[in-house]
Structure formats: C-alpha cells, structure tokens
Amino acid sequence: MIAFLGLGNMGSPMARRLVAAGQKVTVWNRTRKELDGAAVAGSPAEAVSGAPIVISMLSNPAAVAEVVEAAKPGLSAGTIWVEMSTIGPDAVAEVRAQLPDDVRLVDAPVLGTVGPATEGKLRVIAGGDAADVDQVRDVLGVFGTVHHYGGPGSGAKMKLAVMAGQLSVQVLLAENLAYVRRLGLSADDYFDLLDATLLGTAGERLRPVVENGVPETRFKLALAAKDLTLATEGPGEVQTLTAAARDRFAQAAAAGHGEADVTGIVPALLELP
Incomplete structure (x- = not known):
C-alpha cells in the first residue's frame, strides 16, 4: 500500500497513475478530495498507517513540515518516505530530523508540469541512499524516468x-x-x-x-x-x-x-x- 499526501495540480495526476498501475493507494489532502480507485484518509496519520511507502507532494517547506509532524503517529518502522515537493536541501534535512530514525527518506522532486505528470513523462530527480532509492524505483518509475544524483538532499x-x-x-x-x-x-x-x-x-x-x-x-x-x-x-x-x-x-x-x-x-x- 502507498500513502499519497497532497492532491494539488501535480499530486492528483501522479496519484491517479499509481492507481492505474494497480497499486493500492490511500490519499490525503488538506481539503478533502476523492480520487477514483483510492481510499481517502481523514488525516495524514491515518493515511500512512500500515503503508511501507509514503509519498508527499506539497506546496512549500512549511506545509511539508506540518504534514510530516501530523503523520508521525501513524508511521511504521521500515517505511520509506519519498518527499517529492520542491523544498530545497535544508528543508529535506529538517524532514530527516523530524522523522523517526527507523523511517527512511528519499528526496525525489520532479521536473515537468501537469501534462507530463498525467502521461508519466516526468523526470524524477532522486537523492538518498542507493538501497532506498532502488527499493522505490519501480514505484517512482510510474511517474517517468528516475535519475539518482547522490546521497540525501542531492535530488532537492x-x-x-x-x-x-x-x-x-x-x-x-x-x-x-x-x-x-x-x-x-x-x-x-x-x-x-x-x-x-x-x-x-x-x-x-x-x-x-x-x-x-x-x-x-x-x-x-x-x-x-x-x-x-x-x-x-x-x-x-x-x-x-x-x-x-x-x-x-x-x-x-x-x-x-x-x-x-x-x-x-x-x-x-x-x-x-
């Protein structure tokens, strides 16, 4: 199961692609939104509960920090959080500090707009430990081509x-x-x-x-x-x-x-x- 947090202009088509690819998806958005084929959670903590992969696609560093904090009670050991918002390396480091030590983090912002997001033609710009990136590579590949640029923060x-x-x-x-x-x-x-x-x-x-x-x-x-x-x-x-x-x-x-x-x-x- 994949938890997807943030259904804005980019998040909605990306979450739809996961559903179309056959993934079991639970979504959350600050203003409740339905997504065909996906379960809708009432809170970030509910969305991430039991999810081995969490994806966030939010507007700015403050929004990401707020959602990470709200999600923490529902996170499980071994979960990989994939932060796909454009928030910069400093904010990525702050997310890493927020998350429990047993939750891994990959920063993977994307290059492209709504059209490529809908068509699965984004460039996914990943940073993080190679083993973590490899573990989520197939999921990220649903969005487009995956490029790994180095350790944590390199994607940002x-x-x-x-x-x-x-x-x-x-x-x-x-x-x-x-x-x-x-x-x-x-x-x-x-x-x-x-x-x-x-x-x-x-x-x-x-x-x-x-x-x-x-x-x-x-x-x-x-x-x-x-x-x-x-x-x-x-x-x-x-x-x-x-x-x-x-x-x-x-x-x-x-x-x-x-x-x-x-x-x-x-x-x-x-x-x-």
Missing part, C-alpha cells in the same frame, strides 16, 4: 539548480520582450531571429503566450517565486541574476498573477509602465 539540490536556470531565462525573455515593445519592433520578427540563437527553444515556449495569451495553469507563477527564493539562499547567494528573476516573479505574484501559469510573467512584465 539538483532540482533547484535546474529551476534557477530555467525560470531565470523566462524572466530574461519577458524583460527582453518589454524592451522589444519599447523599441517599436515586431515580436514576430524578434522570435524568428531568436530561433537562430541558443535561446530559441525558450522563445518557442513563450511565443504562444504573446500570440494567444497565458495558457491554463500548469505550474503556478507563485510557486516559481518560491522556488527561486529557495535557490538564492545559502550557496545560492552567488546567483545574482536568479535573485533578480525571483524579485520579478514576486512582483508579478503581488500584482495578482500568482495563480496564473508561470508563463504569465510575460504579460506581467509587459504591463509595466
């Missing part, structure tokens, strides 16, 4: 490193588009020429936003601000460009774009005077 570190680059580039191009508009140039011509550069792929992702508007939310803009906040703490202080991108996302979230898709950073910056 790698996820932040990649997100720092990816999200910073989105802000760079959004600002660049605002510059193009102020110059009185054509956005179509800009994207056509950009395609010949190393930023061409990123431009292809943002071009439809300029032409057709922001798509349905796959990854909330507010979560991008959270990820970059984590990525600029401690060792991340060296990332000054990422810090600037963090501030742009935070500014956009404060202006009411937080629930929009992350690509909403484009209209948010184009709206600036």
Whole structure:
C-alpha cells in the first residue's frame, strides 16, 4: 500500500497513475478530495498507517513540515518516505530530523508540469541512499524516468539548480520582450531571429503566450517565486541574476498573477509602465 499526501495540480495526476498501475493507494489532502480507485484518509496519520511507502507532494517547506509532524503517529518502522515537493536541501534535512530514525527518506522532486505528470513523462530527480532509492524505483518509475544524483538532499539540490536556470531565462525573455515593445519592433520578427540563437527553444515556449495569451495553469507563477527564493539562499547567494528573476516573479505574484501559469510573467512584465 502507498500513502499519497497532497492532491494539488501535480499530486492528483501522479496519484491517479499509481492507481492505474494497480497499486493500492490511500490519499490525503488538506481539503478533502476523492480520487477514483483510492481510499481517502481523514488525516495524514491515518493515511500512512500500515503503508511501507509514503509519498508527499506539497506546496512549500512549511506545509511539508506540518504534514510530516501530523503523520508521525501513524508511521511504521521500515517505511520509506519519498518527499517529492520542491523544498530545497535544508528543508529535506529538517524532514530527516523530524522523522523517526527507523523511517527512511528519499528526496525525489520532479521536473515537468501537469501534462507530463498525467502521461508519466516526468523526470524524477532522486537523492538518498542507493538501497532506498532502488527499493522505490519501480514505484517512482510510474511517474517517468528516475535519475539518482547522490546521497540525501542531492535530488532537492539538483532540482533547484535546474529551476534557477530555467525560470531565470523566462524572466530574461519577458524583460527582453518589454524592451522589444519599447523599441517599436515586431515580436514576430524578434522570435524568428531568436530561433537562430541558443535561446530559441525558450522563445518557442513563450511565443504562444504573446500570440494567444497565458495558457491554463500548469505550474503556478507563485510557486516559481518560491522556488527561486529557495535557490538564492545559502550557496545560492552567488546567483545574482536568479535573485533578480525571483524579485520579478514576486512582483508579478503581488500584482495578482500568482495563480496564473508561470508563463504569465510575460504579460506581467509587459504591463509595466
């Protein structure tokens, strides 16, 4: 049996894939949600009771810490807790300190949004003892391809490193588009020429936003601000460009774009005077 904690935009399709794969799944969400084929628990402790594998997919470090604490009375010796939220290595270490010594921990955030989560095409970025990762590899493989990057916290570190680059580039191009508009140039011509550069792929992702508007939310803009906040703490202080991108996302979230898709950073910056 697998306990799955957190049925948000990513958690729901991931839990559905476990059910579709034939796993016995018990789910819990802060606001009660039903999931076809899964049992629904009334509390984290009830959800994890008797589960050899626990998966958490939550919004931020505080939410994870709260749920871990609430789940502790129901945990069994030998359980493997797979923390799949994007919370950074410091929070992963805090989860390890919270959990009983006889409960093992794998950090395994994912790269991808709702579409890949639904299709089982995520990249699972795992950190932890090799034996623990191997024990849950088949379960994690239901979500996509599993990549093990080292000991505890390595998955969380790698996820932040990649997100720092990816999200910073989105802000760079959004600002660049605002510059193009102020110059009185054509956005179509800009994207056509950009395609010949190393930023061409990123431009292809943002071009439809300029032409057709922001798509349905796959990854909330507010979560991008959270990820970059984590990525600029401690060792991340060296990332000054990422810090600037963090501030742009935070500014956009404060202006009411937080629930929009992350690509909403484009209209948010184009709206600036």
